[in-house]
Amino acid sequence: xxxxxxxxxxxxxxxxxxxxxxxxxxxxxxxxxxxxxxxxxxxxxxxxxxxxxxxxxxxxxxxxxxxxxxxxxxxxxxxxxxxxxxxxxxxxxxxxxxxxxxxxxxxxxxxxxxxxxxxxxxxxxxxxxxxxxxxxxxxxxxxxxxxxxxxxxxxxxxxxxxxxxxxxxxxxxxxxxxxxxxxxxxxxxxxxxxxxxxxxxxxxxxxxxxxxxxxxxxxxxxxxxxxxxxxxxxxxxxxxxxxxxxxxxxxxxxxxxxxxxxxxxxxxxxxxxxxxxxxxxxxxxxxxxxxxxxxxxxxxxxxxxxxxxxxxxxxxxxxxxxxxxxxxxxxxxxxxxxxxxxxxxxxxxxxxxxxxxxxxxxxxxxxxxxxxxxxxxxxxxxxxxxxxxxxxxxxxxxxxxxxxxxxxxxxxxxxxxxxxxxxxxxxxxxxxxxxxxxxxxxxxxxxxxxxxxxxxxxxxxxxxxxxxx
Amino acid sequence: xxxxxxxxxxxxxxxxxxxxxxxxxxxxxxxxxxxxxxxxxxxxxxxxxxxxxxxxxxxxxxxxxxxxxxxxxxxxxxxxxxxxxxxxxxxxxxxxxxxxxxxxxxxxxxxxxxxxxxxxxxxxxxxxxxxxxxxxxxxxxxxxxxxxxxxxxxxxxxxxxxxxxxxxxxxxxxxxxxxxxxxxxxxxxxxxxxxxxxxxxxxxxxxxxxxxxxxxxxxxxxxxxxxxxxxxxxxxxxxxxxxxxxxxxxxxxxxxxxxxxxxxxxxxxxxxxxxxxxxxxxxxxxxxxxxxxxxxxx
Numbered sequence: 001x002x003x004x005x006x007x008x009x010x011x012x013x014x015x016x017x018x019x020x021x022x023x024x025x026x027x028x029x030x031x032x033x034x035x036x037x038x039x040x041x042x043x044x045x046x047x048x049x050x051x052x053x054x055x056x057x058x059x060x061x062x063x064x065x066x067x068x069x070x071x072x073x074x075x076x077x078x079x080x081x082x083x084x085x086x087x088x089x090x091x092x093x094x095x096x097x098x099x100x101x102x103x104x105x106x107x108x109x110x111x112x113x114x115x116x117x118x119x120x121x122x123x124x125x126x127x128x129x130x131x132x133x134x135x136x137x138x139x140x141x142x143x144x145x146x147x148x149x150x151x152x153x154x155x156x157x158x159x160x161x162x163x164x165x166x167x168x169x170x171x172x173x174x175x176x177x178x179x180x181x182x183x184x185x186x187x188x189x190x191x192x193x194x195x196x197x198x199x200x201x202x203x204x205x206x207x208x209x210x211x212x213x214x215x216x217x218x219x220x221x222x223x224x225x226x227x228x229x230x231x232x233x234x235x236x237x238x239x240x241x242x243x244x245x246x247x248x249x250x251x252x253x254x255x256x257x258x259x260x261x262x263x264x265x266x267x268x269x270x271x272x273x274x275x276x277x278x279x280x281x282x283x284x285x286x287x288x289x290x291x292x293x294x295x296x297x298x299x300x301x302x303x304x305x306x307x308x309x310x311x312x313x314x315x316x317x318x319x320x321x322x323x324x325x326x327x328x329x330x331x332x333x334x335x336x337x338x339x340x341x342x343x344x345x346x347x348x349x350x351x352x353x354x355x356x357x358x359x360x361x362x363x364x365x366x367x368x369x370x371x372x373x374x375x376x377x378x379x380x381x382x383x384x385x386x387x388x389x390x391x392x393x394x395x396x397x398x399x400x401x402x403x404x405x406x407x408x409x410x411x412x413x414x415x416x417x418x419x420x421x422x423x424x425x426x427x428x429x430x431x432x433x434x435x436x437x438x439x440x441x442x443x444x445x446x447x448x449x450x451x452x453x454x455x456x457x458x459x460x461x462x463x464x465x466x467x468x469x
Numbered sequence: 470x471x472x473x474x475x476x477x478x479x480x481x482x483x484x485x486x487x488x489x490x491x492x493x494x495x496x497x498x499x500x501x502x503x504x505x506x507x508x509x510x511x512x513x514x515x516x517x518x519x520x521x522x523x524x525x526x527x528x529x530x531x532x533x534x535x536x537x538x539x540x541x542x543x544x545x546x547x548x549x550x551x552x553x554x555x556x557x558x559x560x561x562x563x564x565x566x567x568x569x570x571x572x573x574x575x576x577x578x579x580x581x582x583x584x585x586x587x588x589x590x591x592x593x594x595x596x597x598x599x600x601x602x603x604x605x606x607x608x609x610x611x612x613x614x615x616x617x618x619x620x621x622x623x624x625x626x627x628x629x630x631x632x633x634x635x636x637x638x639x640x641x642x643x644x645x646x647x648x649x650x651x652x653x654x655x656x657x658x659x660x661x662x663x664x665x666x667x668x669x670x671x672x673x674x675x676x677x678x679x680x681x682x683x684x685x686x687x688x689x690x691x692x693x694x695x696x697x698x699x700x701x702x703x704x705x706x707x708x709x710x711x712x713x714x715x716x717x718x719x720x721x722x723x724x725x726x727x728x729x730x731x732x733x734x735x736x737x738x739x740x741x742x743x744x745x746x747x748x749x750x751x752x753x754x755x756x757x758x759x760x761x762x763x764x765x766x767x
Contacts, residue, residue, distance in 0.1 A: 007621075009733070009744040013725055017609050018764045020616055024679055026749055026757030027620035032675055043750060045621035049732065051725035052609045052616075057694060058764075060580060060603030062534070069697045077697075078764040080603055090582040091629035091671050092589070092656075096536060096601035099515035100508070107510035109477030110523050110548035118476050118545060120526065120552045122566050129565050132552070141473045158494075165537050166529065166553035175538065180479055182487045182502075186494040189532040192699030203494060325570060447555060 008046045017056025018078035023048045064190045114138040120325050121168055123266045132325030135168075139269040140176050142292060142318035147177035149290055150274050152207075152237055152260060155182045159207045160199050162188040162214070164447055169239050172270035173262065174209045183207075193217035201230040208233055211240040213449040215251045215259070222254065233257040239264065239271065240448025242356075242374075244381060245283050252277060261286065263356065265342060267321045267334070268293075273354065285353040286346075293317040297348055302336055310347045310357055314339040362453060364393035364401050371403060371432050373453075379427050380405065380420070385413040390443050390451045394436065405434040406456055408442055415439065477513075477546035480506055495535050505538060512543025519574065519597050523548035526570040530563075530577040532556055536601045540576050556581075559710050560588055567592040574598070580605035583668055584710075586633075586656035606698070613689040613714065615728050619680040629678060632671045633657055635740070636680050640667050642735045643728070644684070648719045659684070664713040685714035687722040 012019060030043050056076035059065055063079075070077050112118075118137045122130035147153050152173065159178055163170035178185060186203045188195060197218060200208060215238060222229050233255055238248075239262040248259050258277030263286035264270045272295070275287040289295040294316040297305045305311045320340045323331030334341055345363070346356040357372060364371040373391035380389035388408040393401040405424075409415045417437045424433040444455040474482070484506040493500040500508075521527065527544045529551055531537040537553075544551040552570050554563075556578070563584065567575065574597035575585060585598050609616070619636070626632040637653040644651035644659070644666065651661045659667035667684040691709060716722040723731070736742040749757055 005741055005743055007619075007736070007742050007744050008747040010749065011729060011746060015616070017607075018761045020607065020609070020618075020681075021764050022757045022761040023749075024618050024620060024681060025760040026753040026755070027618075028674055028677060028679060029756030030750060030753030031620065031677055043753065044747075045625055046619065046747075047736070047744060048616070048618040048620075049725075049729045050616045050618075052611050052614060055610045055693060056608075057697065058605070058607040058609070060605040062603045063606060063698070066697045066699070073693055073696055075693060075697060076765075080605060081760075081763055090579070090586070090600065091633075091673055092586065093582055093598040093600045094519070096512075096515075096540075096576065096599050099518070099599065100511040103511040103514035103518065105507040105510050107513045107546055109475055109481055109513075109546040112475035112477070112523075112548045114473035116475075116524075116548070117550045120550060120570050122552075122554055122569075129569075130562070132566070132570055137475045138473045140476055141471070141479075144479075145471070161533060163533075164556070165533050165541070166531075166555055170533075171541075171553065175541075176476065176479075179483060179492065182483055182490060184491045184494065187533040187535065187538075189495075189534050190699075195699070447557075 006044065008044045010046060010048045012048060012050035014053045015050035016052065016054060016078075017058050017076045019050055020058050021078060021080065023050070062189070064192075064195065112137055114141070115322065117325075119171070121166075121171075121266050131327055131330050133168075133266045133321050134323060134325050135172075135266075135269050135321055138318055139321060140172060143172045143269040143271070144177045144180040146271060146290055146292055146319065147173055148181065149292065150260070150271070150276070152235065152262075152271070152274065153178050153181050153183055157181075157183040157206045157234075158203050159183050159185050159209060160188060160196065160203065160205045161185045161209060162191050162196050162199070163209060163211065163240075167240075167447055168266045168270045169211075169262075169264070169448060170209060173237070173239070173264070193221040197221060197227070197230070200233065201228075204232045205230070206232060206234045208236045210236065210238060211449040212238055212243040212247065213241075213445070215243065216247055219247065219251055219254060229254055231256045235260060237262055237274070240446075241450040244378075263287070263354070267340060267342075268315060268317075268319045269321070272315060272317075272319060275353075282349075282353050285349075285355050287354065288352045289354070293319060295348075295354060296339075297346060297354075298339075302339075305347070307348050307350050310345055312360060313342045313344045313346050313354065313356070315342060316340065362392070364391075364403055366393075366401050366403065366431055369431050373403075376403065376405065376424070376428065376432060376434065379424065380407065383423055385410050385415055385419075387411070388443055390453065390456055391434065392453050392456050394457065402435040403432065404436040404438065404456075406438050406440050406443060408440050475545065475548070477509075477542065477548070480509060480542050480545070493535055493538060498535075500535055505535075505542070508535075508539040509542035509546055512539050513546040516543060516547055516549070516574070521547065521549060521574055521597075525549045525574070526552050526572045528567060528570070528572040528575040528577075529553040530556055530558070530575060530581060531602070532578070532604070534602060536576075559584065564588045564591050567595055576601065578602045578604050583657050583670055587654050587658040590655040607683065608689060608691070608694050609683075610689055612722065613685060613687045615684050615686055615725055617680075617682040617684065617732065619678075621678050621680070623673070623676050623678055626678065629671050629673055630656075632678050632680060633669060636669050636671070636682060639732070639735045639739055640669065640682060640684060642739065643732045644715065646731045646735070647715050647723055647727075649715055650718070661713050661718050664711045666713050666715070666718070684728070685712060686725075686728060687716040688714050 120132040236259045260274045260276040262271040262274040273287040297311040376391045387410045444452040487502040492505045571594040576599040579600045657669040669682045672679045
């Protein structure tokens with residue numbers, strides 16, 4: 001007990017960020033017997049308490065930090081050493097490097113059935129907790145075949161993969177389909193417009209898989225910096241959220257490329273169809289149904305609707321999930337007579353091209369009229385002083401729905417509620433004009449850039465908080 | 470359509486065709502199809518050595534790094550089920566997913582060890598936490614952060630699990646002495662009202678336990694830091710866990726001296742430890758200087 005009652009204190013009131021590493025490692029190296037043998041003293045258990053005189057970041061060796069900005073901002077930088085093994089190891093864990101060190105390079109893939117689950121991907125609905133979408137080997141095989149059929153990726157492509165692989169779009173249409181075809185991927189672990197542009201130029205990329213906000217950022221960046229625009233892209237794929245026609249055209253022209261806008265869901269192992277730039281391009285469409293997928297538009301009773309009529313988009317094909325993991329209720333709700341109900345509203349034209357109008361659950365009902373939030377959003381996005389906008393339905397005290405617009409003004413611009421309302425009144429039927437307007441600096445968005453309406457409706461509890469049991 | 474093949478087999482077939490072709494380019498490194506396939510094999514063997522088998526769910530919480538690809542296909546080769554999820558998820562989101570799929574293992578970045586540690590007692594199925602990569606980020610700022618480190622013999626606090634608890638509780642009591650309603654969450658999370666007010670990480674090396682704790686005395690404004698690390702505006706608030714500080718909880722910020730005194734008082738009260746102020750000895754200074762030089766070189 002005698003030994004345990006004493007500890008040494010090192011009080012470093014005016015520390016810098018590198019001290020976080022240096023003290024611990026000095027103490028450890030001093031203690032590990034015989035390391036340097038300089039003093040030969042027996043060293044005590046030690047506590048270090050330290051404050052900081054300057055701002056600082058301690059970062060892993062793989063973190064991408066703007067060093068120039070750190071000097072400008074007066075923020076100190078320190079990096080963990082890259083040495084993989086041998087250092088302190090968080091308890092209760094295994095290091096992947098250690099696990100692989102002794103493992104054999106040979107392994108024959110275990111036999112699986114086509115309908116065995118390969119991946120579970122969790123998606124958040126507007127209500128309830130995220131559901132696990134079961135995707136089978138069959139589903140991914142079908143997506144590989146579809147990407148080949150739509151000619152999105154080819155064997156000799158060099159593809160920049162900046163979208164997160166935990167999302168179905170990058171995982172399925174990108175990584176798995178590309179490896180199946182034998183393409184080469186550039187992995188970008190941390191997105192910034194500059195880093196993406198640099199990756200495209202450096203690798204002479206032929207395909208970019210991205211979301212609308214990235215195409216907008218790239219355009220802004222090349223305009224602001226007047227940099228040389230790489231012209232190597234033969235094709236760009238956009239998905240995750242709708243891309244405005246203006247951005248699409250501008251990007252195609254600036255980068256000498258074509259953009260294919262895809263449509264798909266986690267439940268369909270990513271892309272189902274695509275609207276490809278070129279002869280068969282139709283503005284605003286998601287393209288025709290490919291040979292391997294059946295798409296139709298149905299009414300509430302499940303009857304197929306004629307061309308031009310808006311109903312729910314339903315899907316059938318080898319791409320479609322067998323259902324939600326351990327959730328037969330949600331699965332039963334999504335499938336009717338073998339058709340997967342997407343929850344997206346849309347229509348087909350006479351030539352069999354599909355168009356999405358809205359998410360079914362986002363439709364605002366006011367005085368018996370259906371209001372499309374997307375219609376109002378598209379109008380607002382044409383306003384020269386508006387950067388971004390989202391429209392949701394909010395309920396008043398009498399449980400009636402009213403239209404609320406969230407508006408992000410362009411940098412340096414000011415807008416008033418009256419500006420917005422009169423602009424809407426000039427262009428929309430009276431019942432569609434928002435009742436409420438809120439200005440924001442940005443909109444909450446998902447990893448693929450889709451506006452998170454749930455958060456705007458303020459229904460969301462902060463899932464990131466941890467509470468006492 | 471062609472005959473359906475398992476994703477593991479699919480990689481094997483394409484590797485036969487494209488052995489030496491580049492599959493992945495990553496920060497100046499090239500990975501050929503053959504190397505990718507071999508790394509996936511190693512992962513499959515490694516996971517099998519931990520007792521994982523066909524049908525088991527293995528969670529992946531990784532950004533776009535080659536390890537993601539190796540692990541994904543390693544899992545496929547084993548016939549197991551990959552469960553990749555958003556690297557920005559926190560506490561309850563992670564708990565929900567791991568429990569819903571009864572994941573047996575998770576492969577994630579070393580810097581998420583804390584996050585997983587904290588929820589692991591609520592995920593009974595989770596047997597293995599596998600860590601990789603070097604993407605840790607720690608922010609410090611005058612008046613906002615104070616750091617407490619301990620380097621002690623393994624026996625001092627009992628098991629590493631006990632070290633987490635003992636140090637967590639000392640920090641909780643220290644914070645309580647300033648009027649913060651703090652509480653200790655499993656393995657390293659010190660919280661006030663659901664938000665993070667401090668973290669503890671316990672590591673082991675040879676016969677030593679290294680404890681590293683950070684406590685927020687005042688609000689940490691993140692905007693300066695985000696000028697150095699580019700994050701899209703809409704996800705900025707998601708990139709970090711909701712945090713709070715002594716100042717935000719109580720209206721006043723103790724200075725570092727007051728924090729030191731309170732912490733030492735707790736060490737004495739709870740553990741009967743008496744501290745004596747000292748300096749680094751020669752052997753230690755040597756390691757200190759060397760590490761500092763390595764950490765800050767450009």
